[in-house]
Amino acid sequence: xxxxxxxxxxxxxxxxxxxxxxxxxxxxxxxxxxxxxxxxxxxxxxxxxxxxxxxxxxxxxxxxxxxxxxxxxxxxxxxxxxxxxxxxxxxxxxxxxxxxxxxxxxxxxxxxxxxxxxxxxxxxxxxxxxxxxxxxxxxxxxxxxxxxxxxxxxxxxxxxxxxxxxxxxxxxxxxxxxxxxxxxxxxxxxxxxxxxxxxxxxxxxxxxxxxxxxxxxxxxxxxxxxxxxxxxxxxxxxxxxxxxxxxxxxxxxxxxxxxxxxxxxxxxxxxxxxxxxxxxxxxxxxxxxxxxxxxxxxxxxxxxxxxxxxxxxxxxxxxxxxxxxxxxxxxxxxxxxxxxxxxxxxxxxxxxxxxxxxxxxxxxxxxxxxxxxxxxxxxxxxxxxxxxxxxxxxxxxxxxxxxxxxxxxxxxx
Amino acid sequence: xxxxxxxxxxxxxxxxxxxxxxxxxxxxxxxxxxxxxxxxxxxxxxxxxxxxxxxxxxxxxxxxxxxxxxxxxxxxxxxxxxxxxxxxxxxxxxxxxxxxxxxxxxxxxxxxxxxxxxxx
Numbered sequence: 001x002x003x004x005x006x007x008x009x010x011x012x013x014x015x016x017x018x019x020x021x022x023x024x025x026x027x028x029x030x031x032x033x034x035x036x037x038x039x040x041x042x043x044x045x046x047x048x049x050x051x052x053x054x055x056x057x058x059x060x061x062x063x064x065x066x067x068x069x070x071x072x073x074x075x076x077x078x079x080x081x082x083x084x085x086x087x088x089x090x091x092x093x094x095x096x097x098x099x100x101x102x103x104x105x106x107x108x109x110x111x112x113x114x115x116x117x118x119x120x121x122x123x124x125x126x127x128x129x130x131x132x133x134x135x136x137x138x139x140x141x142x143x144x145x146x147x148x149x150x151x152x153x154x155x156x157x158x159x160x161x162x163x164x165x166x167x168x169x170x171x172x173x174x175x176x177x178x179x180x181x182x183x184x185x186x187x188x189x190x191x192x193x194x195x196x197x198x199x200x201x202x203x204x205x206x207x208x209x210x211x212x213x214x215x216x217x218x219x220x221x222x223x224x225x226x227x228x229x230x231x232x233x234x235x236x237x238x239x240x241x242x243x244x245x246x247x248x249x250x251x252x253x254x255x256x257x258x259x260x261x262x263x264x265x266x267x268x269x270x271x272x273x274x275x276x277x278x279x280x281x282x283x284x285x286x287x288x289x290x291x292x293x294x295x296x297x298x299x300x301x302x303x304x305x306x307x308x309x310x311x312x313x314x315x316x317x318x319x320x321x322x323x324x325x326x327x328x329x330x331x332x333x334x335x336x337x338x339x340x341x342x343x344x345x346x347x348x349x350x351x352x353x354x355x356x357x358x359x360x361x362x363x364x365x366x367x368x369x370x371x372x373x374x375x376x377x378x379x380x381x382x383x384x385x386x387x388x389x390x391x392x393x394x395x396x397x398x399x400x401x402x403x404x405x406x407x408x409x410x411x412x413x
Numbered sequence: 414x415x416x417x418x419x420x421x422x423x424x425x426x427x428x429x430x431x432x433x434x435x436x437x438x439x440x441x442x443x444x445x446x447x448x449x450x451x452x453x454x455x456x457x458x459x460x461x462x463x464x465x466x467x468x469x470x471x472x473x474x475x476x477x478x479x480x481x482x483x484x485x486x487x488x489x490x491x492x493x494x495x496x497x498x499x500x501x502x503x504x505x506x507x508x509x510x511x512x513x514x515x516x517x518x519x520x521x522x523x524x525x526x527x528x529x530x531x532x533x
Contacts, residue, residue, distance in 0.1 A: 014436075015436040042434075042436055042439050043434065043439070045439065045443065046434070046439045046442060046443060047464055047467075047495075048464040049443055049446065049447075050442075050443070050446040050450075050462075050464075050496070050516070050517070051421075051462035051463050051464040051497070051498065052462055052463065052464065053447075053454075053462065054443075054447060134436070136435060
């Protein structure tokens with residue numbers, strides 16, 4: 001095997017898979033210990049591999065070193081507390097290491113535990129990112145635009161909660177899986193959106209959030225008991241949206257809107273995966289918001305250019321989405337379709353009632369769209385008014401520059 | 414072709430910073446070492462390498478027919494031997510060339526010693 005093949009991207013992925021595998025071996029109360037011994041094993045690799053070279057089975061090596069260290073700590077603990085421990089037999093370890101993807105089930109069990117309904121949605125995402133996805137506290141804080149200390153505390157509390165409630169580290173029974181699955185999907189979608197809604201933070205990390213949510217979702221569909229149309233629908237949605245990641249920013253890091261993106265830069269592979277998941281998603285009898293949103297994303301993905309987008313079909317999908325999952329944000333997105341199908345004046349009429357929602361008044365996209373539609377109608381003063389209103393609300397640098405450009409262009413007319 | 418011992422010394426403080434080092438940083442460092450060693454392996458120039466255990470070793474000396482054993486060397490003040498490689502090289506010039514892009518030089522020093530081979 002080539003050296004690049006061995007070491008390339010081995011570590012972050014190995015680190016999180018190993019934490020899951022070790023936590024499963026040591027018991028659900030020992031996530032923190034699992035994190036520590038995996039870090040120890042990685043450092044041991046750092047110290048010895050430069051001299052001895054990369055071992056034949058690097059992940060197996062890391063797993064053994066981490067597990068042995070974890071068992072040592074627990075044995076010492078067990079002696080102190082005089083408590084009996086169930087420790088895995090060596091042959092289980094060998095079997096696990098021999099398996100080509102030995103940690104998939106452990107990761108899955110970890111996802112279910114991190115997304116347990118006893119945790120708040122915020123805590124679920126933070127814990128999933130930290131423990132199941134291997135992001136650092138600083139990276140999670142950057143993605144959430146939160147203080148690292150806040151995130152660290154959230155994670156500590158979530159771990160404590162899991163221990164106190166005696167949450168088991170396991171893939172739930174098929175009977176429970178369905179209820180539990182919803183909260184898992186929620187966490188994955190939140191994770192995806194943290195990466196996708198460019199609210200700030202390093203771009204590379206944000207894109208990795210998106211890809212990690214997809215990877216974890218694809219672990220789910222490998223297991224029959226959790227392979228539901230809903231999971232495929234969410235995966236389809238995430239793949240199709242992520243396919244646009246390479247085209248969303250220009251060389252200066254400025255945002256490029258969907259209509260202006262170079263569709264040649266969309267990731268064909270992700271589009272194909274998204275379409276495959278969409279066809280798997282259509283096998284059930286339940287239409288979820290994920291299904292409809294995936295269908296909308298597919299309509300965009302399949303249009304060769306902006307002009308050939310089937311906006312009336314998309315508008316129909318938004319109408320259905322409003323029935324399945326009504327929300328002012330959906331109405332806002334629907335207004336974009338209205339503008340394409342019926343015209344900007346009708347879109348403005350659709351948007352104005354949304355100003356009644358207090359939360360929407362803090363959302364820069366609402367005035368930004370009102371500005372854009374007035375712009376289209378040639379109402380320069382109103383356009384400028386709304387662009388300025390949008391600029392007063394929280395948004396990231398790329399969005400701010402975009403709004404400033406639009407305002408300057410309107411004023412120049 | 415002769416064999417050369419490449420001794421790596423460093424401050425022996427790896428493990429102190431170890432808790433803070435991220436998987437990506439570890440990966441980055443290891444892949445540099447790998448680029449280096451893979452090149453040597455492919456050219457048949459790298460024969461072996463071992464990491465020595467951290468912590469002090471034992472110093473032996475004989476006085477008046479008695480062997481004295483001391484713990485040490487103590488790593489607090491000076492560099493310690495972290496590990497070594499055995500290289501196959503034509504001569505010192507070649508060995509220096511092989512060692513000069515070893516990533517260890519970012520963290521410590523290297524010493525090259527030719528292994529004496531007496532043709533029998």
